[in-house]
Amino acid sequence: MPTDIKYKRILLKLSGEALMGDADYGIDPKVLTRLAKEIIEIQRVGVQVGVVIGGGNIFRGEGLAAAGMDRVTGDNMGMLATVMNALAMQDALEKLGAYARVMSAIKINEVCEDFIRRRAIRHLEKGRIALFAAGTGNPFFTTDSAAALRAIEVGADLLLKATKVDGVYSADPKKDPTAQRYEKLSYGEVIQRNLQVMDTTAIALCRDNKIPLRIYDMGVGGNLLRIMKGEPVGTLVS
Ligand code: UDP
Numbered sequence: 001m002p003t004d005i006k007y008k009r010i011l012l013k014l015s016g017e018a019l020m021g022d023a024d025y026g027i028d029p030k031v032l033t034r035l036a037k038e039i040i041e042i043q044r045v046g047v048q049v050g051v052v053i054g055g056g057n058i059f060r061g062e063g064l065a066a067a068g069m070d071r072v073t074g075d076n077m078g079m080l081a082t083v084m085n086a087l088a089m090q091d092a093l094e095k096l097g098a099y100a101r102v103m104s105a106i107k108i109n110e111v112c113e114d115f116i117r118r119r120a121i122r123h124l125e126k127g128r129i130a131l132f133a134a135g136t137g138n139p140f141f142t143t144d145s146a147a148a149l150r151a152i153e154v155g156a157d158l159l160l161k162a163t164k165v166d167g168v169y170s171a172d173p174k175k176d177p178t179a180q181r182y183e184k185l186s187y188g189e190v191i192q193r194n195l196q197v198m199d200t201t202a203i204a205l206c207r208d209n210k211i212p213l214r215i216y217d218m219g220v221g222g223n224l225l226r227i228m229k230g231e232p233v234g235t236l237v238s
Contacts, residue, residue, distance in 0.1 A: 001045065001046030001047075002045055002046065004229050004230075005045050005046060005047060005228050005229065006228060006229065006230040007047055007157045007158050007227075007228055008046075008047070008048060008157055009047070009048040009049075009050070009124060009154065009155060009156045009157055010042075010047055010048070010049060010050070010156050010157060010158045010159070010160055010228075011050045011051070011052065011147055011150055011151035011156040011158070011159050011160070012039065012049060012050070012052070012160045012162065012224075013051075013052050013054075013144060013147035013159065013160065013161045013162065013198075014035065014051060014052070014053050014054065014162050014218070015053075015056055015057075015143070015162070015163075016053065016054040016055045016056035016057035016058060016081065016082070016085055016143075017054070017056050017057050018031070018035065018054075018162055018164075018218060019031055019032055019035070019053070019057050019085055019088070019089075020057045025057060025058070026057060026058065027057065027085065027088050029092075032088055032089060032092045033092050033095075033096070034221075035089070035092075035162075035218065036089060036092035036093045036095075036096055036098075038218075038221070038222075038223075038224045038225075039051065039093065039098075039129060039224070040093065040096055040097075040098045040129075041222075041224065041225050042225055042228050043098060043127065043129055045225070045228065047228055048124040048125065049124070049129050049130070050120070050124060050129075050130045050131075050132060050150060050151070050154055050156060051086075051089065051129065051130070051131050051132065052132045052135075052143055052146050052147040052150055053082055053085040053086050053089060053131065053133065053143070054082060054085070054142075054143040054144075055078045055079065055080075055081030055082035055084075055085060055135075055143065056078075056081075057081075058078075058081035058084060058085070059074070059078045059081045060074075060078050061074035061075030061076075061077065061078040061139060061140075062074070064077060064078075071139065071140070072139045075139030075140060075141075076106075076139065078135075079105070079106060079133075079134040079135050079137070079139075080106075080134070082133050082134055082135055082143060083102070083104055083106075083108060083111065083112065083133040083134055085133075086102045086104075086112070086131040086132075086133035087102055087111065087112065087133075089131055090102050090112075090131055093129055098129055099126075099127065099128040099129065100128060100129040100130075100131055101113060101123050101128050101129075101130055101131065102131045102133050103115040103116070103119070103120055103123075103130060103131065103132055103133065104133045104134040104137075105132070105133070105134040105135060105136055105137030105146070106134045106137050108134075115132060115134075115137075115150075117153050117154065120132070120150075120153075120154055121154055121155070124154060130154075132146065132147075132150045136149055141201070142199050142201070142202070144161070144198040144199050144201075144202040145199060145201040145202045145205065147159060147161070147198075147202065148198070148201075148202040148203075148205035148206050148211070148213075149205060151206075151211055152205060152209045152211060156211065157211075157212075158211070158212055158213075158214060158227075159206060159211055159212070159213045159214070160213075160214050160215075160216065160224075160227065161197070161198060161213065161214070161216075162216065162217075162218035163215055163216070163217060163218065164217065164218070164219060165217060166181065166216070166217040166220070166233075166234055167181045167182065167183075167215055167216065167217070167234040167235035168181070168182050168185060168190075168195055168197050168215050168234075168235040168237075169181050169182070170182070181235065182235050183232060183235060183236065184235065184236045184237075184238070185197075185235060185236070185237045186237070186238070187203050187204070187206060187207035187237060187238075188207070190203050190237055191203055191204070191207075197213070197215055197235075197237060198213070203237070206237070212236060212238040213236070213238070214227060214233070214234055214235065214236050214237070215234050215235045215237070216233045216234030216235075217233075217234060
């Protein structure tokens with residue numbers, strides 16, 4: 001591994017919406033390929049990469065429940081949506097010559113592997129990009145919580161959350177011109193100030209297990225590699 005690379009193993013959280021591009025539903029193949037290239041770029045310099053992908057570009061349990069569906073059924077559909085996104089990312093990664101494995105928290109063995117922690121670590125050690133699908137496998141959770149959980153389980157050095165803004169702000173920078181970007185925050189500050197970084201379960205898991213979290217703008221090409229080199233891109237929560 002080149003000496004300027006600071007991380008051995010990371011967990012990247014991509015929201016389902018990250019895959020939509022400018023559309024309001026589904027997957028934009030161009031966006032998917034661009035994200036896949038960035039992931040491969042850091043894998044090729046020796047970083048072991050796990051990815052948790054959300055499903056909000058297809059279904060969210062909460063939204064389905066608001067429209068009258070049973071919440072657990074809605075959450076199951078949301079989890080299945082994350083599997084579809086992970087399969088799409090696996091395809092994009094493999095088209096670009098990388099090795100990837102989708103591992104699901106719910107059994108769908110005709111489609112992908114089950115999440116088995118020790119096997120996941122083996123994939124990472126072998127340089128395969130592990131795509132952790134179906135969230136935690138339980139309703140009433142989110143893929144943010146799943147990302148924190150998987151990061152801890154596989155012993156990642158860093159949890160990364162890809163967003164459309166360049167970090168965490170004191171207020172919505174689109175609405176409030178005085179909004180300030182934080183370079184660093186503590187887990188406690190995120191929870192107390194109710195900053196919309198990740199849900200509280202995810203932040204509490206990171207805090208209790210001392211895993212640093214970085215929020216960065218995925219729209220800027222090369223950001224993932226910059227972070228791997230230790231550059232202070234976005235906001236660090238630690
Ligand atoms: N979900 C769930 N349990 C989990 C993770 C996800 O039930 O552990 C469901 C939930 O309905 C959620 C949907 O899957 O709304 C999609 O996940 P999420 O909203 O976290 O996706 P993102 O916002 O990251 O695209």
